[in-house]
Amino acid sequence: MTASGFAGLGYQIVWTQQGALWLGHEAAAVLAVVAAFFGGLALGALALGPRIERSARPRHWYAGCELLIAAWGLVLIFGMAPFSAWAARLIGEQPAPAWQWTVAFLGSFALLLPATAAMGATLPAMERLVAAEGRRSIALLYAFNTFGAVLGVLATAFWLVPEWGLARTAGLCVALNLFCAAAAWKIFPASSAVPAGGDATAxxxxxxxxxxxxxxxxxxxxxxxxxxxxxxxxxxxxxxxxxxxxxxxxxxxxxxxxxxxxxxxxxxxxxxxxxxxxxxxxxxxxxxxxxxxxxxxxxxxxxxxxxxxxxxxxxxxxxxxxxxxxxxxxxxxxxxxxxxxxxxxxxxxxxxxxxxxxxxxxxxxxxxxxxxxxxxxxxxxxxxxxxxxxxxxxxxxxxxxxxxxxxxAFVDLPEGGRIVSYADGAMAAVSVVEDAQGVSRLRINNRQQEGSSTSRLVDARQALLPLLLHPAPQHALFLGLGTGVTAASAAQDPTLTVDAVELLPEVIAASAHFTEQLDPAPRALHMRSADARRYVRAAGQRYDVIVSDNFHPARSGSGSLYTVEHFAAVRERLADGGLFCQWLPLHQLDLETLRSIVRSFVAVYPQGTALLASNSLATPVLGLVSHAGFDATTLRRRIETAAWPEPPADFGIEDEYALLGSFVAGPTALRAFAGDAPANTDDRPVVAYRAPRITYAPDAEPQDRLIALLGQVRITPTELTGTDSPRLAAYWSARQRYLDIGRGVRPSADVRQMLAQLQRPLLEVLHTSPDFRPAYDPLLRMAMALGPMQPTQARALLGELAQVQPARSEARQALADIAD
Structure with a gap:
């Protein structure tokens, strides 16, 4: 009974993980699989229990049930994937909640029924076997069966699935069922006396x-x-x-x-x-x-x-x-x-x-x-x-x-803050919290921050960077919504139709608090409450650009959005010449988990490249792009003719060098970085089991992780554009120096202290690459702030900026303002 309990809960963990692939969320899979488990147990116990109690051969019943569990467990090892694909299509790309939950519960029940019904009959059969030998104890049988279940849960979650994968873990459970059948056949007699029936008045x-x-x-x-x-x-x-x-x-x-x-x-x-x-x-x-x-x-x-x-x-x-x-x-x-x-x-x-x-x-x-x-x-x-x-x-x-x-309801409030909104959903609690400075943040289950009202620049860049890399996108898909600013920023382009897919309807409702600040409001943004994996497989539409959000890899169900199978499904959803960008939160990923994700990505996109969403050291975000081979002239024209109400330059993408300069790794470097790391697959979900380790105990600061990554990858202009470009190579060198400088900065509200730390280093960066605007802009702002206090020093700095970048007028205008 201990071995049988181990196998039963081992199956439950495995089937829950597999169910999340078509149900879209681990919490939903838990509810559906638990209901299916108990429903099958009930049906088996009610339908077969009375027959077993009247049978003279309970050994046959017990062994037969264990064999049936083993046989159906074997069937599901090979049949779960095609069933999941069929069920995802049956639910559809954007189902009504009632239909989605109906298919989730009934589909799981029907899929698992042969095994779970047999499980429901094993305990009554074992009770009959020991009762025939005069050792009747229902409670002890239940206790040992449950104790085995505890071992099954812990061993499966902490060892078997991370090391073996889902199919091999299910195979072990099959072997345990076969062992139970053989052991019962060996231990117990072939027949036993049928007990007298009761009056059934219970x-x-x-x-x-x-x-x-x-x-x-x-x-x-x-x-x-x-x-x-x-x-x-x-x-x-x-x-x-x-x-x-x-x-x-x-x-x-x-x-x-x-x-x-x-x-x-x-x-x-x-x-x-x-x-x-x-x-x-x-x-x-x-x-x-x-x-x-x-x-x-x-x-x-x-x-x-x-x-x-x-x-x-x-x-x-x-x-x-x-x-x-x-x-x-x-x-x-x-x-x-x-x-x-x-x-x-x-x-x-x-x-x-x-x-x-x-x-x-x-x-x-x-x-x-x-x-x-x-x-x-x-x-x-x-x-x-x-x-x-x-x-x-x-x-x-x-x-x-x-x-x-x-x-x-658990909502961490900063001092002087308030709760803007809170909603309890079937799968998660979603809140918007505003601090004393008026900064709003979106949280899921109070643990996962999905963005804030201060992150619009980076959020918008996560839309603009991949969209500008495509020569003429007309239809874009965003997987994951967060605050909604990324998808809504894309939809401000009147020539672009944007679909945004979000699993939690409560997040869609909460995103309005953030997107209502955009002016003008996006017109062609279509919000879809659906599971991203299922939508990609079920939707008939093909997209020029698909952008996948930087999902927290350790959270419920998110690891399945970084698998080889999902990346392959996205490729099938791309139009000819389409581009896919997968954003990754480096501040929530250790490098070993990142290697597995990159290995999975390049298995589908062997010409994949990588870029940074911004130069942030605190919250670095890496983007995996499906291909290389960009034409600089086409990109320049794309930036110049972009139809957004705010030009790309307002988001730090003023020319093709700023756009191409965001890249950090070419195809060769990405493949070398991935090395022989295990790929994240539906059968072996290494990300779901490895990523939580950094959540529980961070191994390094995000900035150190970013610098370590940049030290292990490289890119050449030839890989990216097909031609040599010393100017682009200088831009990348300047960025590397800029990030190194940022690690040693001690923030201060005093502009003079900041200039003492940054003036010489950032000017050196600009001498390396006059195109590197991230070094120019902060020096310009600090010089203008310094003007009223120390005009002589401010004029000297502005003069140097004007010499380094003579084509720009900002420094010369600031000099004139100080003179006035």
């Missing part, structure tokens, strides 16, 4: 089993949903939460079998469960403080960060799940005493559990908020207590929390 216990299954998984779904705003929301976060939930359930069942059977009443267990759920809910308000207290006592490392998340899981789950495990054992015993049989007991419990993800995760949580939903769970347990006096104290505590406790 309607009350069965209904309570259904209700407790619904409430128990509802509690799990809601707690996971809340803690995603406090924990880092990675694959490891979910594994830890699930493991603690299972450990508590197993210990509760074992404790009932060892100490509580015949001593604890049903009412006492229900009251204890309601009370512990209230305590677990109360711990959520202190989750931030608890996590900080644990991590502050440990060295900064992934192990320390994981320990902090484990503490959150223990506080929220351990006591409630102990009571859940004991209560399930009690109710199953009552059902058996009433003649219902263990199969029906398990079936009713898992049927309720199958309904919970849809009811609590999709419907109630967005409607009522997590706080009220969690208190409804506790109230549900109290409603089943037969003696009201027992329930009085926890009922009073629940009422107090309803009236006086704040919402379970």
């Amino acid at each position: 309607r009350g216990p069965l209904l309570r089993l259904f209700a407790t299954g619904l409430l128990g998984i509802g509690y799990e779904v809601l707690v996971v949903r809340v803690l995603s705003q406090v924990a880092e929301d990675t694959v490891y976060t979910f594994a830890l939460l699930l493991a603690v939930y299972l450990v508590g359930s197993a210990l509760g069942a074992a404790a009932w079998a060892r100490w509580l059977r015949g001593r604890a009443t049903r009412d006492a267990l229900l009251t204890a469960l309601a009370t512990t759920c209230l305590l677990g809910t109360a711990s959520l308000w202190a989750a931030d403080a608890l996590k900080l207290a644990v991590t502050s006592m440990l060295p900064e490392s992934m192990a320390g960060a994981v320990a902090g998340e484990a503490a959150l899981a223990i506080a929220a789950f351990l006591l409630p799940t102990l009571a859940m495990g004991a209560l399930f054992s009690q109710l199953a015993d009552e059902a058996n005493a009433g003649g219902a049989g263990f199969g029906r007991a398990l079936g009713f419990n898992t049927a309720g559990a199958a309904l919970a993800p849809l009811l609590f995760g999709v419907l109630l949580a967005p409607m009522l908020g997590p706080k009220l939903c969690l208190l409804l769970v506790a109230a549900g347990y109290l409603a089943m207590v037969a003696r009201p006096m027992l329930a009085a104290l926890p009922a009073g505590a629940a009422a107090a929390l309803v009236l006086f406790a704040p919402p379970l």
